[in-house]
Amino acid sequence: MPDFIIYNTTILSMDEGKPHNVIQGNLHIKDGIITGIAPPSLYNSTENNKRETALIDGSNFIIMPGLVNCHGHAAMSLFRGIADDLPLHEWLIKNIWPKEFRLKKEDVYWGTMLSIAEMIRSGTTTFTDMYFLMEEVAKAIEVSGMRGVLSRGMGGIGIMKKNAWRETNNLINNWQGKANGRIKIILGPHAVYTCSPDYLKKIRDFAAKVNLPLQIHLSETKWEVDHSMKKYGLTPVEMLNNLGIFEHQVICSHCVHLSINDLRIFENKKPGIVHNPSSNLKLGSGIAPVKTLLEAGLNVGLGTDGAASNNNLNMFEEMHIASLLAKGINNDPTQIPARTSLEMATCKGAEILGIQKIGRIKEGYRADIIGINKKRPHLSPLHEVEAQLVYSAIGSDVELVMVDGKLLMNKGELLTLDEERIMHEAEKRAFRFKHKGITNLKTSE
Amino acid sequence: MPDFIIYNTTILSMDEGKPHNVIQGNLHIKDGIITGIAPPSLYNSTENNKRETALIDGSNFIIMPGLVNCHGHAAMSLFRGIADDLPLHEWLIKNIWPKEFRLKKEDVYWGTMLSIAEMIRSGTTTFTDMYFLMEEVAKAIEVSGMRGVLSRGMGGIGIMKKNAWRETNNLINNWQGKANGRIKIILGPHAVYTCSPDYLKKIRDFAAKVNLPLQIHLSETKWEVDHSMKKYGLTPVEMLNNLGIFEHQVICSHCVHLSINDLRIFENKKPGIVHNPSSNLKLGSGIAPVKTLLEAGLNVGLGTDGAASNNNLNMFEEMHIASLLAKGINNDPTQIPARTSLEMATCKGAEILGIQKIGRIKEGYRADIIGINKKRPHLSPLHEVEAQLVYSAIGSDVELVMVDGKLLMNKGELLTLDEERIMHEAEKRAFRFKHKGITNLKTSE
Numbered sequence: 001m002p003d004f005i006i007y008n009t010t011i012l013s014m015d016e017g018k019p020h021n022v023i024q025g026n027l028h029i030k031d032g033i034i035t036g037i038a039p040p041s042l043y044n045s046t047e048n049n050k051r052e053t054a055l056i057d058g059s060n061f062i063i064m065p066g067l068v069n070c071h072g073h074a075a076m077s078l079f080r081g082i083a084d085d086l087p088l089h090e091w092l093i094k095n096i097w098p099k100e101f102r103l104k105k106e107d108v109y110w111g112t113m114l115s116i117a118e119m120i121r122s123g124t125t126t127f128t129d130m131y132f133l134m135e136e137v138a139k140a141i142e143v144s145g146m147r148g149v150l151s152r153g154m155g156g157i158g159i160m161k162k163n164a165w166r167e168t169n170n171l172i173n174n175w176q177g178k179a180n181g182r183i184k185i186i187l188g189p190h191a192v193y194t195c196s197p198d199y200l201k202k203i204r205d206f207a208a209k210v211n212l213p214l215q216i217h218l219s220e221t222k223w224e225v226d227h228s229m230k231k232y233g234l235t236p237v238e239m240l241n242n243l244g245i246f247e248h249q250v251i252c253s254h255c256v257h258l259s260i261n262d263l264r265i266f267e268n269k270k271p272g273i274v275h276n277p278s279s280n281l282k283l284g285s286g287i288a289p290v291k292t293l294l295e296a297g298l299n300v301g302l303g304t305d306g307a308a309s310n311n312n313l314n315m316f317e318e319m320h321i322a323s324l325l326a327k328g329i330n331n332d333p334t335q336i337p338a339r340t341s342l343e344m345a346t347c348k349g350a351e352i353l354g355i356q357k358i359g360r361i362k363e364g365y366r367a368d369i370i371g372i373n374k375k376r377p378h379l380s381p382l383h384e385v386e387a388q389l390v391y392s393a394i395g396s397d398v399e400l401v402m403v404d405g406k407l408l409m410n411k412g413e414l415l416t417l418d419e420e421r422i423m424h425e426a427e428k429r430a431f432r433f434k435h436k437g438i439t440n441l442k443t444s445e
Numbered sequence: 446m447p448d449f450i451i452y453n454t455t456i457l458s459m460d461e462g463k464p465h466n467v468i469q470g471n472l473h474i475k476d477g478i479i480t481g482i483a484p485p486s487l488y489n490s491t492e493n494n495k496r497e498t499a500l501i502d503g504s505n506f507i508i509m510p511g512l513v514n515c516h517g518h519a520a521m522s523l524f525r526g527i528a529d530d531l532p533l534h535e536w537l538i539k540n541i542w543p544k545e546f547r548l549k550k551e552d553v554y555w556g557t558m559l560s561i562a563e564m565i566r567s568g569t570t571t572f573t574d575m576y577f578l579m580e581e582v583a584k585a586i587e588v589s590g591m592r593g594v595l596s597r598g599m600g601g602i603g604i605m606k607k608n609a610w611r612e613t614n615n616l617i618n619n620w621q622g623k624a625n626g627r628i629k630i631i632l633g634p635h636a637v638y639t640c641s642p643d644y645l646k647k648i649r650d651f652a653a654k655v656n657l658p659l660q661i662h663l664s665e666t667k668w669e670v671d672h673s674m675k676k677y678g679l680t681p682v683e684m685l686n687n688l689g690i691f692e693h694q695v696i697c698s699h700c701v702h703l704s705i706n707d708l709r710i711f712e713n714k715k716p717g718i719v720h721n722p723s724s725n726l727k728l729g730s731g732i733a734p735v736k737t738l739l740e741a742g743l744n745v746g747l748g749t750d751g752a753a754s755n756n757n758l759n760m761f762e763e764m765h766i767a768s769l770l771a772k773g774i775n776n777d778p779t780q781i782p783a784r785t786s787l788e789m790a791t792c793k794g795a796e797i798l799g800i801q802k803i804g805r806i807k808e809g810y811r812a813d814i815i816g817i818n819k820k821r822p823h824l825s826p827l828h829e830v831e832a833q834l835v836y837s838a839i840g841s842d843v844e845l846v847m848v849d850g851k852l853l854m855n856k857g858e859l860l861t862l863d864e865e866r867i868m869h870e871a872e873k874r875a876f877r878f879k880h881k882g883i884t885n886l887k888t889s890e
Contacts, residue, residue, distance in 0.1 A: 080825075081832040085782035117822040222776070281773030282836070284780070311836035312823045321766065328726030329774075331667070335729070337530035377562040378757045378840075380525075380868045381875035387526040391727070391756040395823075396841040423825045430826035 002054045004029040004367075004405070008040045009058025010374065012385055013361040014065050014346050022385045027063055029367040032180075032405030036363050056400070056410075061371035062385055064342075065359050066125025066403065067315040068349030070274040071215075071253040071303025073131045074140075075103065075111035077118070078430040079308040088221065088283050096308055099433045100132075107429045109136040114426040115313055116144045117419050122314040122395025125368040125403045128251070128274075128303065128353060130188040130215060134167060138175040138183055145408045145416045147368065149353045150175070151188025151215055154203060155195055172210065182404060184355065186251070191217040192236035193224050200243050213249035213354055216240070219262065220254035221285045237262035246271055251352055253303060255293070256286040263289075267296040272352030275344065277321045278312075279305030290326055291335055301349035302341070314395040319345050323390055338390035371400030447499040449474040449812075449850070453485045454503025455819065457830055458806040459510050459791050467830045472508055474812040477625075477850030481808050501855075506816035506845065507830060509787075510804050511570025512760040513794030515719040516660075516698040516748025518576045519585075520548065520556035522563070523875040524753040533666065533728050541753055544878045545577075552874045554581040559871040560758055561589045562864050567759040567840025570813040570848045573696070573719075573748065573798060575633040575660060579612060583620040583628055590853045590861045592813060594798045595620070596633025596660055599648060600640055617655065627849060629800065631696075636662040637681035638669050645688050658694035658799055661685070664707065665699035666730045682707035691716055696797055698748060700738070701731040708734075712741040717797030720789065722766045723757075724750030735771055736780055746794035747786070759840040764790050768835055783835035816845030 006027040013021045026038040043055045076096075083095035103111075108131065119127055126147040129137050134152045141148045152171050154164040168187065176185045189195045189203045207214055219225055219236050228236045238261065240246060246269035253274040258266070266273070275288050293300055302318045304310050319341040326336035350359030357365045374382055378392050401409040408416050451472040458466045471483040488500045521541075528540035548556075553576065564572055571592040574582050579597045586593040597616050599609040613632065621630045632655075634640045634648045652659055664670055664681045673681045683706065685691060691714035698719040703711070711718070720733050738745055747763045749755050764786040771781035795804030802810045819827055823837050846854040853861050 078826065079828075080837065081827070081829040084829065084832040084836065085779055087778060091778070114822055114825060121822060278769060281769035282778065284772045284776050284778035286776060287773055307837075311832065312839075314823065314839065317762075317765075320762075321769070324723060324726035324766070325770075325773075327729045328732055328770075331729050331731060333532060333536070333727060333729035334530055375868065377559055377566060377864065377868060378759065380559060381523065381872040381879075382526070383524075383875065383879055384526040384529065387529040387756065391529065392525060392752075394757075394759065394762075394839045394841055396839055419822065423820065423822060427826040430828065434828055 004054050006056045006058040006063060007043055010062045011361055012062055012064040015360055015362050029405050032367055034361060034363060034365045034367050060373055060375050062374050063369055063371050065346040065361055066368040066370050067123045067345045068359060069124045069127040069304055069315055070301035070349045070352055071128055071276055071305055073306035074115035074129050075108040075131055076306030076308040077115045078111040080311045105133050105136050108133040109140055110425040110429055112137045112140040113422045116140055116146050117417055117422050118313050120401050120408050122316060123370040123398035124315050134171050141183055142179040145403050145406050147182040147403055149184045149186055151186045153188045153190045155190030186212050187214045189214060189216050192239050193227050204243060204245055207248050215251035218252040218255055219257045222257050225257045235259050235262055237265055241265045249354055256280055256288045263296060266298055273298050273300045274303045275300050275322060276303045276305045277318060277325055279309045283309050287329055291330055299348050299352050300344050301352040302344045315345050316393055316395045319390045338386040341390045342386055367402055367405040369402050370398050372397045373399045449499050451501045451503040451508060452488055455507045456806055457507055457509040460805055460807050474850050477812055479806060479808060479810045479812050505818055505820050507819050508814055508816050510791040510806055511813040511815050512568045512790045513804055514569045514572040514749055514760055515746035515794045515797055516573055516721055516750055518751035519560035519574050520553040520576055521751030521753040522560045523556040525756045550578050550581050553578040554585055555870040555874055557582045557585040558867045561585055561591050562862055562867050563758050565846050565853050567761060568815040568843035569760050579616050586628055587624040590848050590851050592627040592848055594629045594631055596631045598633045598635045600635030631657050632659045634659060634661050637684050638672050649688060649690055652693050660696035663697040663700055664702045667702050670702045680704050680707055682710055686710045694799055701725055701733045711743055718743050718745045719748045720745050720767060721748045721750045722763060722770055724754045728754050732774055736775055744793050744797050745789050746797040747789045760790050761838055761840045764835045783831040786835045787831055812847055812850040814847050815843050817842045818844045
């Protein structure tokens with residue numbers, strides 16, 4: 001692995017000690033680790049030949065920590081746009097679940113690869129996944145160079161239930177810590193409405209035994225909360241609390257419909273929360289009370305959810321929408337300033353996932369970084385780096401992506417992936433699902 | 446002007462007679478006009494040399510009508526990111542207005558050019574502008590090849606009031622119908638809170654005399670409505686109605702805070718409405734009741750507003766956010782489906798602005814078209830063209846832009862603009878405003 005100096009560049013460090021820390025300087029990277037930031041200087045190609053270190057001209061870049069996508073289902077990119085603008089249950093039960101039953105290993109592999117290509121292109125360096133046939137996702141991470149937090153979805157319905165324990169065990173045994181430590185396996189109870197209390201208890205006990213965190217869909221829809229109240233007399237949050245789940249590290253995705261007692265439990269137990277603004281809006285689920293969750297001192301990260309309900313995996317859009325939405329629904333333009341969205345998408349996300357030393361540009365941190373080309377009309381004039389990244393930048397402004405000190409994209413070219421082949425393989429597989437099943441698809445032709 | 450055939454391409458026509466009209470074919474363009482769509486065929490370079498017609502391989506493209514940005518203040522790109530995450534009045538009165546007083550002709554010209562570069566890059570072919578020193582905007586349109594609907598803002602405060610009549614008259618006399626008909630001048634009373642009833646009457650009478658439409662900021666904030674109720678006992682919409690303004694063609698921007706009587710007036714008078722979702726969210730103004738406005742049979746277009754309150758001019762984001770937001774706040778994923786956002790951003794926008802024969806791909810229409818590169822991971826698999834454009838596409842997917850049959854961008858290169866120089870000139874001017882003292886301006890309110 002070569003060492004790198006990205007010279008004469010603009011660095012947004014997200015260093016917690018320095019709240020508005022935009023530095024002009026040279027970023028030094030050795031053995032996959034950020035070794036420091038030096039004063040800006042120029043190099044030339046002659047010097048380049050003399051060195052072991054690869055020199056990258058950073059003068060057109062804003063360098064910032066790679067984005068951390070805290071919730072998703074990567075292989076669902078195969079279903080992108082296949083069933084939009086539909087009521088939630090028609091979408092999920094009539095369209096998505098019947099298709100998922102038909103997914104094969106290769107489908108999951110190529111769907112995940114398609115998502116990884118999109119995520120690298122839009123600046124994500126770590127993603128979280130909950131699905132099935134997850135060893136295929138682990139393989140895709142190994143090949144692509146991405147970092148991932150993976151769980152086999154464990155739930156009481158269909159494909160999610162079948163083989164859940166066996167696949168979870170295999171995933172842990174075969175992949176925990178693999179790919180030079182870039183793969184982290186956690187447990188994935190799907191949701192309170194798809195896991196019985198007994199099933200959740202089993203997962204809880206197993207989590208204690210193997211000492212692993214959990215991720216769960218929680219209070220995503222009003223239907224979910226109503227269902228839980230009717231069946232158990234408890235909200236989904238109260239149910240998890242009663243079962244002692246919050247005594248473990250838990251990543252709670254969505255958290256749209258929360259009671260005052262739910263908020264009290266959260267305030268006390270401090271689980272990690274993942275805000276998925278695009279998916280929650282698109283499915284008509286509602287809007288998570290992020291302002292209140294932040295005021296309660298919780299760590300909130302951002303997620304895209306799967307491409308079937310978003311329909312993209314572009315974390316720049318999640319940052320943008322998270323900030324805009326909080327201002328709009330609270331009638332308060334000071335809510336979720338740019339800095340807060342950037343934190344959710346980087347260092348706070350890393351904390352929630354329990355990954356050490358990523359999400360900031362800081363000596364001793366892993367070199368998971370991205371370079372945004374700032375020489376674009378929509379990023380000009382660059383009065384304020386943080387605002388520009390959240391309110392003006394788009395995913396395609398990312399031209400350089402490095403994970404663990406290895407370049408995954410440079411000059412806009414993916415270096416570890418054959419993008420043409422990935423699109424070909426994914427499309428070939430995805431088109432099997434078009435015009436099939438129970439759906440009332442609008443045709444385009 | 447060469448004639449064009451864009452061959453073997455995917456065409457989203459937005460033709461009203463054909464609601465899901467995605468056609469694979471060849472698009473023919475002659476003398477700036479769409480002359481028809483022929484069955485797909487292939488050409489080679491030998492044939493190309495034999496013809497007067499320029500051949501463009503469209504096999505990687507979705508070709509659709511160019512986007513119509515129905516509300517904005519182009520020169521404000523100079524203030525992009527200069528004052529974010531602030532309460533509205535601190536933003537406007539302490540930050541923006543004092544800076545606007547200092548703007549010179551060249552500032553408006555280069556700020557507008559910067560916005561035009563951004564808009565072309567993200568697929569906008571027509572924009573609407575309300576500002577001052579508007580002859581500079583007209584010049585920028587002439588040079589760039591864009592299409593524009595321009596008004597000199599006429600209002601009761603500061604720079605907007607000064608010279609408003611003289612500049613409006615000059616704009617009409619010097620620029621109406623110029624640039625091969627691409628420039629349309631209308632009247633721009635700023636808002637009910639900045640124009641007295643007498644001033645609005647004068648503008649109304651002038652509009653009748655010169656037979657021109659008007660555009661106005663209307664019921665953008667709760668403050669504006671409260672102020673109008675307190676001062677006049679009327680909502681801003683009621684005020685305009687009482688003054689007979691709605692007897693003329695009016696483009697009403699924002700329309701966030703509407704009473705039931707406002708809606709009755711709208712239903713009866715059918716003004717054009719411009720939804721600016723990003724700007725309304727970002728300033729904490731609220732969310733326009735688009736669902737209700739559409740149900741009332743009104744034409745609704747989309748606008749970015751200025752880059753100081755958005756902070757970009759990317760109509761793909763407005764389409765995306767318009768659809769997501771309507772679903773989220775109505776808890777209904779069927780609201781504003783992709784097709785509706787596409788209509789707002791193309792044919793409906795054109796209708797509101799009163800421009801004939803743009804906004805659709807149809808024989809006899811002006812060749813204002815854009816080409817979206819569909820070979821991108823985030824647009825794959827292409828199950829459904831309309832959903833992909835609204836929920837997955839980003840502005841930078843646009844690689845070809847044509848206005849009035851002239852290429853403004855091809856293969857991602859701007860053909861009529863020197864982008865480097867524009868960014869340089871705009872930045873040089875914009876940085877005069879950075880880190881300057883904040884003046885405490887007294888408003889006339």
